[in-house]
Amino acid sequence: MTAPQQNTVVAIDGPSGSGKSTVSREAARRLGWHLLDTGSVYRALAWYGLRRGADLADRDAVVALLPDFFAAWELSVDPDERWVRVDGVDVTAAIRETAISEVVSHVATNLRVREAVNERFRELLFGDDAPGIIAEGRDITTVVAPDAPVRILLTADESARIRRRLAEKAGEDAAAVAASVAARDARDGTVVNFTTAADGVVELDTTNLDLEQSIAAVIDLIRTGSPR
Numbered sequence: 001m002t003a004p005q006q007n008t009v010v011a012i013d014g015p016s017g018s019g020k021s022t023v024s025r026e027a028a029r030r031l032g033w034h035l036l037d038t039g040s041v042y043r044a045l046a047w048y049g050l051r052r053g054a055d056l057a058d059r060d061a062v063v064a065l066l067p068d069f070f071a072a073w074e075l076s077v078d079p080d081e082r083w084v085r086v087d088g089v090d091v092t093a094a095i096r097e098t099a100i101s102e103v104v105s106h107v108a109t110n111l112r113v114r115e116a117v118n119e120r121f122r123e124l125l126f127g128d129d130a131p132g133i134i135a136e137g138r139d140i141t142t143v144v145a146p147d148a149p150v151r152i153l154l155t156a157d158e159s160a161r162i163r164r165r166l167a168e169k170a171g172e173d174a175a176a177v178a179a180s181v182a183a184r185d186a187r188d189g190t191v192v193n194f195t196t197a198a199d200g201v202v203e204l205d206t207t208n209l210d211l212e213q214s215i216a217a218v219i220d221l222i223r224t225g226s227p228r
């Protein structure tokens with residue numbers, strides 16, 4: 001009997017607005033692979049905590065929610081079907097709202113939460129049934145899947161990142177969006193380093209690349225293991 005072929009895990013990290021979500025999703029789609037959007041889990045947990053009336057800054061209280069949360073949480077890894085459900089409620093749009101973006105760092109900087117969530121991520125990644133899966137987040141290249149055969153850090157200048165966030169949030173105040181992106185990265189940066197590439201991680205600077213060029217560069221890296 002031959003051993004089952006293992007799937008390929010690709011790790012992609014980067015700060016907000018680096019393009020990592022859109023680029024990872026589209027690369028996964030074109031490769032016929034799955035996608036794990038790890039940020040959506042922190043967001044869904046923040047949503048769940050608020051719904052349960054928890055003080056998200058209370059680390060013990062959030063850790064105590066984890067068993068119920070994991071029992072209630074469902075996430076699609078199909079890049080063509082983007083949804084997250086909690087207790088059967090579709091929270092895909094709700095977890096992207098500013099109200100959640102403003103508080104999600106409380107959950108994401110809780111180290112015991114990170115440990116538990118990372119365990120789930122590994123189960124999902126290594127037990128997945130597609131030929132490959134891209135996991136995108138902040139600490140995938142360094143903590144969640146440091147042995148992944150392809151690890152990429154997507155970066156872009158702050159001005160480019162703010163411009164991209166603004167394009168997603170049409171009608172919102174530019175200065176407020178810029179401040180919120182910078183503040184969130186600063187908070188999240190206290191527990192994980194997602195601005196410099198760790199040893200063996202390829203940095204891909206997308207400041208001067210459009211979306212199509214960024215996707216092509218990532219697919220190239222996945223296929224060849226090195227930049228063009």
Ligand code: DC
Pocket residue numbers: 016038039040042043104105108109136137138139140184188192
């Ligand atoms: O990528 P995003 O904006 O959806 O991430 C939501 C939050 O979760 C953000 O504050 C960063 C944090 N995060 C993290 O700390 N580690 C990850 N692997 C993914 C996201």
